[in-house]
Amino acid sequence: MNIHYDPAELFASTAPYYARYRPGYPPEFFSYLADRFALNGAQTVLDLGCGTGQIAIPLAPHVARVIAVDPEPSMLDEGRRLAAEHGADTIDWRHGDSHHLHELTLPTLDLATMGASFHWTDRDALLAELDTLIAAHGAVVVLSGGAPGEHTPAPWEETITDIRTRYLGPARRAGSSTYTHPKESHAEVLARSPFSHVDTVTWTWHLPRDLDAIVGLQFSYSYFAPAQFDDENIRARFEHDLRTELATQFPHGDFTDIIHTEALIATRP
Numbered sequence: 001m002n003i004h005y006d007p008a009e010l011f012a013s014t015a016p017y018y019a020r021y022r023p024g025y026p027p028e029f030f031s032y033l034a035d036r037f038a039l040n041g042a043q044t045v046l047d048l049g050c051g052t053g054q055i056a057i058p059l060a061p062h063v064a065r066v067i068a069v070d071p072e073p074s075m076l077d078e079g080r081r082l083a084a085e086h087g088a089d090t091i092d093w094r095h096g097d098s099h100h101l102h103e104l105t106l107p108t109l110d111l112a113t114m115g116a117s118f119h120w121t122d123r124d125a126l127l128a129e130l131d132t133l134i135a136a137h138g139a140v141v142v143l144s145g146g147a148p149g150e151h152t153p154a155p156w157e158e159t160i161t162d163i164r165t166r167y168l169g170p171a172r173r174a175g176s177s178t179y180t181h182p183k184e185s186h187a188e189v190l191a192r193s194p195f196s197h198v199d200t201v202t203w204t205w206h207l208p209r210d211l212d213a214i215v216g217l218q219f220s221y222s223y224f225a226p227a228q229f230d231d232e233n234i235r236a237r238f239e240h241d242l243r244t245e246l247a248t249q250f251p252h253g254d255f256t257d258i259i260h261t262e263a264l265i266a267t268r269p
């Protein structure tokens with residue numbers, strides 16, 4: 001079953017938090033891509049669901065052009081701002097989404113990357129469309145934090161979930177609907193697509209975080225988006241409760257995360 005989320009509403013109001021608190025991906029991932037696909041500054045890459053540029057910005061120096069596409073205008077604005085700070089001036093920031101790719105009149109692509117965005121798309125239809133856009137030697141690269149349930153959650157996850165449930169209910173919100181994790185894994189969907197040869201590469205790394213960072217991170221999630229709260233007073237009360245509870249239970253103030261990055265590198269057989 002395909003659930004159609006409205007891309008325009010999922011991440012509204014999260015962008016400043018996203019730009020500041022989302023960790024992005026380890027440098028080893030970008031070196032891996034550069035080696036594996038012999039990136040030499042000549043390639044064209046589509047980064048679909050680019051957010052504030054977690055892939056597009058570090059990838060830009062390796063290729064000729066990154067076309068960074070996202071349905072959320074404020075994500076694109078933050079991305080442009082961060083790219084300017086990093087001197088990444090070869091990124092073409094475009095408003096769009098997976099359901100309307102054809103409207104972007106894209107050139108032939110060497111790679112299409114999706115960082116934590118494939119689950120928002122109609123995956124089979126998207127892969128069929130990418131098959132018409134990606135060159136013979138090219139690939140689809142899907143990045144995520146690994147399958148849910150595979151990793152031990154950080155000790156503070158339960159505290160955060162309890163407070164979220166108190167304020168927003170037990171269901172994981174997604175815009176004006178709720179999120180259902182797809183039954184089929186990304187790897188399974190890729191394996192029956194034109195890009196059926198799938199290699200999985202993983203990296204585990206540590207990201208130091210303090211209380212401000214762990215609280216700010218929450219507002220970068222679609223299901224914790226500031227817009228999910230009925231009004232600013234309730235959001236502020238939620239933030240206050242979250243800070244107090246986390247500071248009481250974890251007085252050391254160290255919320256260092258162990259992050260598992262998983263890349264599915266999908267090529268044609």
Ligand SMILES: C[S@@+](CC[C@H](N)C(=O)[O-])C[C@H]1O[C@@H](n2cnc3c(N)ncnc32)[C@H](O)[C@@H]1O
Binds near residue numbers: 011022117
């Ligand atoms: C979790 S963020 C990932 C951002 C960034 N790629 C990263 O790796 O951190 C998901 C992004 O996908 C975008 N998005 C949601 N639905 C989409 C769709 N149907 N097509 C393309 N992008 C979509 C959201 O606006 C959001 O910026």
